[in-house]
Amino acid sequence: MMHSWLFQHRVAVSSAVRRLWGAPLNTLLSLLVIGIALTLPAAGYLLIENLRVFSARASGTQQISIFLEREAGRKGVAEIESRLQSANPGRWRFVPREEALKRLQESTGMAEVVASLPRNPLPDAFVVEPAEGSPEVLEALRQSFTAWPQVAHVQLDSAWVRRFDALLRLGKLAVTLLALVFGAGLVAITFNTIRLQVVSHAAEIEVARLIGATNAFVRRPFYYFGALQGALGGVLAALLVGLGFKLLDAPIAELAALYGGKFALAGPGALDVLLLAVIGAGLGWLGAQLSVSLSLRQLNG
Amino acid sequence: MISASHLTKRYPGGYEAVKEVSFDIEAGDMVFITGHSGAGKTTLVKLIAAIERPTSGSLIVNGQNLAALRRSAIPYLRRHFGLVFQDQKLLFDRSVLANVLLHLQIVGQPPKEAVRRARAALDKVGLLERERANPIALSGGEQQRLAIARAVVNRPTVLLADEPTGNLDTESASAILDIFASFHQVGVTVLISTHDPHWIRNYQPKVLQLDHGRLV
Structure with a gap:
């Protein structure tokens, strides 16, 4: 059959x-x-x-900048550092406010402007390079970082990716x-x-x-x-x-x-x-x- | 084997081709269905082959009432028949052998066995040496013999032929009827419709004579 x-x-x-x-x-x-x-x-x-x-x-080279509150201090920096270590979102590095100011001074035409400032207006920051670069993951990280204490602003440099x-x-x-x-x-x-x-x-x-x-x-x-x-x-x-x-x-x-x-x-x-x-x-x-x-x-x- | 009781076929428009016909055909019978043109012979053959459905009455073939038979069961019923038509219904896009093979392909016969059986059927009707020819190259008598080979290749229990000698000269017609008679001799039930009654003398068959759709 x-x-x-x-x-x-x-x-x-x-x-x-x-x-x-x-x-x-x-x-x-x-x-x-x-x-x-x-x-x-x-x-x-x-x-x-x-x-x-x-x-x-x-988007693999995308960065998320976490700007801390100006009064965060060493304790605040340590807190964020610890949270980043446990969240493990990818590679990250700390950018102290002094280094940020120095970079700003080195930018063309900014030296005089920076010199005229009475004090350093820039906050300490962390720059995160997420392991995953999809827009959904980046947005989720941004929201997560925003909710952390001592964080003043989170900048997701991926508008073009979105x-x-x-x-x-x-x-x-x-x-x-x-x-x-x-x-x-x-x-x-x-x-x-x-x-x-x-x-x-x-x-x-x-x-x-x-x-x-x-x-x-x-x-x-x-x-x-x-x-x-x-x-x-x-x-x-x-x-x-x-x-x-x-x-x-x-x-x-x-x-x-x-x-x-x-x-x-x-x-x-x-x-x-x-x-x-x-x-x-x-x-x-x-x-x-x-x-x-x-x-x-x-x-x- | 085939039993009709008050069998009637009315076509759309009201024309009654077969009227209140009753008969019994036993296994192994040789039956001629005779009558003038338009007497209802072809309709009766079509009813037995389940090509047409009865309008009323009953028609029992191999224990199955064709009036109540499901549409999907008809192909399986037809596999018990060997059908031969006046116009042969051969396929001219393939060889003689392929025409006979079609029947065996339909029943799912393995290719080697199918070819063996198709050749045997062609041998029976004397066409084995023409197996590669196209049917169009055959004479009328040879085409009818090919149609018979296709009809018998699946070893039918009933061989049903509608005016198989209608288009043939006397010599070819006699040869064709001899082939049918040879199948009858080996136990196959043979039903042949013909308008030419003089063949009856040669074969001593049972006769169903129709006149304007009625059995006389």
Whole structure:
């Protein structure tokens, strides 16, 4: 019984492959359309992933400055030092108010201004370089430090990271919407291809039913056809994205170098290719299922 | 094996193709369904093969009442039949062998065994040497023999043929009916619809004669 079932699936798969292979031009055009439909959201997704990695790397050098109250004194400094040791948020160092003033004096054009001050107006401070640089972690640390005693002000120097993160989230949403639209497109393409397939195999379907084929037997090759076409479209999309990223990699690295940074575009990996193939196959299967149900109903009158 | 009682088939529009027909066919019988064109022969064959549903009455095939049979059970019932049609219903996008193999693929026969059985069926009807040919290259008689090979390959209990000699010359028709008779001799129940009553003399079958949908 199990063997019969497996043989029937084998027949369905080979029938689907034969149908794909039997009309190479149609197959190629369908694959191109599906590949391009999947390329845009896939490229968008990978680009955002690249930017996310870049953002995480950049925010790794983020600092949180904890300014103490002017009257905190040595006791206050020791208290914060002890709290930092137990919280262990990452690397940190103490900046005494004298050192801060000295640095200010060294800044261009500030020496005279500083000299004219009657006393040092700067507070003692701690500069924390958090181990984790995500905006959520930084914000949580900022809130935590603010609640500590003797702390006058906490400065989170990551406004740009937060803005960038918001931009990335917006980008992710746009890519998701794009993926939904193009995914629906892929389903529609498969729907139409399968509809034509059902019409062109009407005689075979009629004969198969007359000699005892179940609905599942009739439908299976179309499902495999849709899934196979979608999976191949997904692989093609991965290849197109990989090629596009390869072409863009050098100019982007050059641009980053002009800004004194490093940025290399990472193309789709094996897992991404697999994911695209699985998504393509799933959408193809869905399109085939919708199409076969409708087409067979029409065929039966 | 096949038992009809007050079997009636009325098509949409009110036309009654089969009216109040009752008969019994035993396993191993050879039966000719005869009658003029439009007498209801094809409808009766379609009813027995569960291609059409009875409007009223009962039709019991292999112990199953077709009037009450679930749609999903029909394919499994048809696997007990070997169906042969006047227009053969062959597939011209594949070889002679592949046409016969389709039946065995449907029942999930292992590929090697399927090929062996398909060749044996083709051998029985004298088409083994044409296994690689496309059916379009066969003569009318050969196409009908191919249809018979496809019908018998799954070892059916009932061989059901609708006007299998309708498009053939006398010689080919005789050869085809001889093949049916050979299956009858080995115990297969054979039902053949034909509008040409002169074949009855040769095979001494049971006869169901229809006239305007009624059994006479």
